[in-house]
Amino acid sequence: MKVIFVNRYVSPDQSATSRMITSIASALAQRGYEVVAVASRHLHNEDQTVLPPNEVISGIKVVRLTTSHFGRLKTFGRAIDYFFFHLSAFTWLVRHASRDDIAVVCTDPPFLSVTTAVALRLRGASSVNWVMDLFPETAIELGLFKRSPIVGRLARSLRNWSIGTSAAIACPTTTMADYLRDELSPRCPISLLRQWSDGKEIYPIAAADNELRTEWGLDDKLVIGYSGNFGRAHEFDTILNAAALLRDQPDIRFLMIGNGHQHARVVDAAKKLGLDNMIFKPLQPAENLAKSLCAADVHLVSLLPQLEHCIIPSKFYGILAAGRPTIFIGDLNGEVARVIDAYGCGKNIAIGEGQRLAAAIRELRDDTARRLEMGQIARRVLTNDYSYDQAIDKWCALLDRLDRSGDRVPHIEQRVSP
Structure with a gap:
């Protein structure tokens, strides 16, 4: 089984989300999984840096796609960057994904679940949608669709369809998981996989x-x-x-x-x-x-x-x-x-x-x-x-269950604690 992570940023020295993806991917590689990460050639907050198209980070084969890079601060420029990453990721998955692969699809850029759902269906591969941020809900709540509510509703319908095709949906909080249970079909397999931090990387210093x-x-x-x-x-x-x-x-x-x-x-x-x-x-x-x-x-x-x-x-x-x-x-x-x-x-x-x-x-x-x-x-x-080891064990259990079933994973009920 090959596990493919898809997110715009994959690097151990960038945002908390990027570090989290890198840490999970590298842990899976250490446990014997074949791991590929598909990302852009740019860093989260560095406009001038251009990364090599291929590299290996902690056992992960990182494939970096060429996209535009107008930066994060201008809305229009960011939208263009999003578009080209979607196009490049779609093209790469259509060319390289195979039936036995499981793609872990993250949420940067927004609607990545839609693009990848089409490509993965064409190739017969499975997906786990790792929902860290909910879009378009975030934009709707911030008033960005105030003048075009129909667009917001259409965007939510597309998102619901795309993650509804997943073999599993990973949510970090009970609040988000409960919301998606109300949004999606009861048959959609939602798993509560909490976020974490690596206690060896970050530790108390007096x-x-x-x-x-x-x-x-x-x-x-x-x-x-x-x-x-x-x-x-x-x-x-x-x-x-x-x-x-x-x-x-x-x-x-x-x-x-x-x-x-x-x-x-x-x-x-x-x-x-x-x-x-x-x-x-x-x-x-x-x-x-x-x-x-x-x-x-x-x-x-x-x-x-x-x-x-x-x-x-x-x-x-x-x-x-x-x-x-x-x-x-x-x-x-x-x-x-x-x-x-x-x-x-x-x-x-x-x-x-x-x-x-x-x-x-x-x-x-x-x-x-x-x-x-x-x-x-x-x-x-x-x-x-919220330890790193606990998170890795839960991700391995989820992926192994998917690999054995070859199809959808049954709904995972977990004890809800604070």
Whole structure:
């Protein structure tokens, strides 16, 4: 059996999603599967880098397709990039996929399930749709189809048809899985395969041993971190409000690492508000990831409540691995909020409650013992419930079941825990 991963970005040193795909693919290769990854020749946030058309990463044969590269910041240019990746991926699968193959189809770019469904049907291969983000629901909730709701409904119908042809559908959260069960035929095989983080790649580093804190002038500070994508799905006004309320606290700093659609707006707002307590840094290379995440004493994760069924903030699992508490800003009954409540590895704040966020930060500053205890709990949660080894075992079990059945996999019921 050959397993083919299809996603626009496959690289161990890029976004959390890209690293997750690479880690699963490399683990399967180490366990004896023949693994091919089909991706683009570009990196997630580097406009100038062009990768070789073929390479081997951790036992994975990576095939990189030539596409346009206008970048992620302009909507029209991104749409052109999407189109050419769809076209190239379709062509490659029609030429190279075979009847015994299983293609793990990811969700970057949107509608990849539609393109691959046609190509894989032509070749008689099977697919597992790994649904990390739901499109077009995300765009609909953000108002991008407000002027053309019919297009949004058509897009959802196409998506439902395409993933409905899968041998299996992998969802990272119970909220997303329940939503898709309502959307699709009851016969559609939906599996709950939670996201994770590699505890060997990201691990706790004490503040005193972290040279990045010294390099960035953060020694003797309580550092409140945000790390990752500044995307449309995230909310930053609550964070800016809290930072403004805490601007006169000389021992508190906000460390904002990453980039994305809202990054320029957040930087501009911080300048206008005179928030000298807010420090911005670019995304860090993979070899610095543990140090980068551990440069913060507490991390912030935000998600717009209307997107709870569409998106899972992957950064949360890296924070667990780093052994740091999380303050979640969003739906108090959401997926991340439920984990935090169940285990006590952080705090939850509703969007717009900047004063409560500032108060929570002061509380964690003043109670060092409690803050450290939350971090220890976070690491235990990762080890017990969201570990790399557990994720690999579940993926192998799913693929082996598909290989034995040669057709659709029966619905997998799993105990739903926080």
